[in-house]
Amino acid sequence: MESLQIIQHNILYSCSYQKEQSSEQFLPEHSLGITLSGEAEYFTNEGSYLVKPGTIGLMRRNQLVKKYKKPSITGEPFKMIGVFLDQKTLRQYAAENAIGEQQPYQGNSVIQLTGNPVIKGFFDSLIPYECHPEKLSDKLCKLKTWEAIELLLQIDPSFKNFLFDFKEPHKIDLENFMNLNYLYNVPIGTFAKLTGRSLSTFKRDFFKIFEATPEKWVQRKRLQMAHYLITQKKKRPTDVYLEVGFENLSHFSFAFKKYYGFAPSEAGN
Structure with a gap:
């Protein structure tokens, strides 16, 4: 087996057994993810980020990312769980929680949350569904996504600007x-x-x-x-x-x- 990806609505389970794997992609939505095993290096215009088991990161939408994945030296595959915080869900959350229009976000596009016990506990609750993805109904995925949003805002209220800046890229150089x-x-x-x-x-x-x-x-x-x-x-x-x-x-x-x-x-x- 080389790789396996399970996408259930907006929740991703990814597992790669390849010795080395590289990819690059455009992130159209915010992504909150945790590395469960293996290692990978992410490259953005802001720099490079080495992720190991337990690494938790929040990545901003509308950016280009290169990834180089490697299994651990003990032979474990590269495994991760990601939750995409899509614009539709964020707009619904903003409307129901009276969150107004935000100023254009100017901060970092990648935010480290490694070691935060609350976010770690959130991902622990998603691990059992890896073997039973059919249990992740649309309603349950929405609830888990709202939970992730709520937890991020509790951790740092300034994430409001990160999450709810809905403006599209403006004309740049x-x-x-x-x-x-x-x-x-x-x-x-x-x-x-x-x-x-x-x-x-x-x-x-x-x-x-x-x-x-x-x-x-x-x-x-x-x-x-x-x-x-x-x-x-x-x-x-x-x-x-x-x-x-x-x-x-x-x-x-x-x-x-x-x-x-x-x-x-x-x-x-």
Whole structure:
């Protein structure tokens, strides 16, 4: 068995037996999670975060995240439980609890809650459902999500601004954003959303700045970074292709050879 994911409404149980696994994703909703076993390193624009068994974290929506998962040295798989605090549920909670419009959130996008006994107890209550996910009805998932919201607000009232800022990303500096985020392997539409633009406006603004389509520019930047990592940092192509945003080694090798005229395996010689 390599990996198993169970998603019941907005509650996720994830288990990976692979020796190493990397992935990257766009988080459209806030996520509260705990690591049960194994280790992983998360990378965001704010820095990197090493998670071990017992690590609890709250991650803000609308951000890009890279994850490198590893099993423990004792052979245990990487296991975690996550609860997505979706916008619909948060809006319902805000309405029923008279929580007004919040100012744009300006704090950290990743908040550590490791060691908090209340949140740990909350996740302990979810562990039995891993083997019986069918027991997590829609009504029960809603109750558990509301419980998580209530506990976070009790821990720190300032979480109100984190959770209930419903504003979407505003139009930001596209050039600076792309130079910081081109290594994330996500759809162009996600880049558009995070810069506060429709897809058509994003493509139009992008061409004005870079004089290239987003697809061509992103691939060129990734290949240039790969070339640097192989020739200057002496990394192997097998260690580089995921790091620079390619999904598989064969596609990376083909694109690299087409752009540079030689295979990535020859670049470090």
